[in-house]
Amino acid sequence: MSAPSTIHYFDYKYSFPLESGATLPGFRLAYTTQGTLRQENGQSNVVWICHALTGNANVSDWWGGMVGAGKFFDPEKHFIVCANVLGSCYGSSGPLSENPATGEPFYHDFPVVTVRDIVNSLDLLRQELGIDRIHTCIGGSLGGEQALEWAIDQPDLIQRLILIASGAVASPWCIAFNEAQRMAIEADPTWTERRADAGAMGMKAARAMAMISYRNYDTYGFTQALDNNEQLDDYKAATYQRYQGDKIVDRYNAFTYRLLSKVMDSHNVGRNRGSIPQALGRVKSRTLVVGIRSDLLFPPSEQQFLARHIPNASYQEIDSLYGHDGFLIEFRPLTALIRTWTASLDVAQPGTVRTNPA
Ligand SMILES: CC(=O)SCCNC(=O)CCNC(=O)[C@H](O)C(C)(C)COP(=O)(O)OP(=O)(O)OC[C@H]1O[C@@H](n2cnc3c(N)ncnc32)[C@H](O)[C@@H]1OP(=O)(O)O
Ligand SMILES: N[C@@H](CCO)C(=O)O
16 A cells, blocks of 8 residues: 555656647656555446646645545545646646757646546556546546546546536636636736746736635635724735735746646537537436535536536535635535435445445
8 A cells, every 4th residue: 555645657658649739748647546456347446536726646635634544535445546637736747847849848838738638648547557447536626627527538437426616617707717817927027937936926916816716705704804993904814815825836836827727717528529418418427516505616506507417416515614615625514425425326236336345
């Protein structure tokens, strides 16, 4: 069994065509596994977790309430895989990786990537790991988009699909938020420079904008209330925005931030598949769709749409003070929902799909 924090690397050494028509000369994915792979009679104990925008392969770091000994996804029972997405900066190929054609980092020249490209790269990793069947594929936000695309592309691969705070297509509202953030990056005078920290101050502003979409009026009202009635400046809400901007600058880069925002914009399961309902109709996985009532970015109506059009889907909602970011925070209600749903499937299909095949 691998230690949770051990990062492995998958190097794909062949030319990798992207949806845009561009080609990557191979790629690297950073990934983690926890537990021991068990596969028998078409069943497996694989739990594949897809991360969101600025996440990484180290799922225990950012989803420790869901993954780990004694948690719902437990390495004692499951083989848990999480890969850093193509284009990101936590070990996978992205804009700061070397472009073999120039010997320099790609920077602005890293090609446009889509959720389908990410899923194609994940699937190559799956094959490398010898995984024939995924028992459960789960993700929130961009993670849910990957899980959904995978289930549409390969309807027999994923037995159970869990989509949290995610959607079938990027909404105009989501694209508008992302474009405002890209404008902030592009307004940074360093953005055109070819260095790793180009556009960092723009990204700081972009993250502050994004936080407004990840949280909501009540989150700020509760966590960043005025200290007193006399204050004229240095409001808590303002220092919070700046602090969140500093945090992203410390751990990320503007090239990746911009690239992955474009990945989210182009998410549309209906592309080249007739229509969005037709695409969703291809999913064969038993599916749980979870909405967060206070989510402004991916409101519950988007998840209800998914549940209406995916053939074997159930829909559940949770409350959260934290809006969209609730999927990274509300471990207890999420675990309760998933546990109940899983139990209902185990009862309905004993011996067919078991949560704990060990
Ligand atoms: C290397 C890595 O960090 S990898 C991390 C991987 N990242 C991911 O997976 C992305 C997903 N994660 C996230 O988006 C976030 O971490 C979340 C949503 C899970 C949690 O967000 P957080 O920023 O930790 O929580 P929250 O909004 O409550 O902010 C708390 C922070 O703001 C600080 N803060 C709160 N109020 C204020 C204020 N008024 N002024 C200044 N700072 C403030 C807190 O001190 C705390 O600081 P800390 O992060 O240094 O401990
Ligand atoms: N807060 C999340 C974005 C929401 O999907 C992240 O930074 O990954």
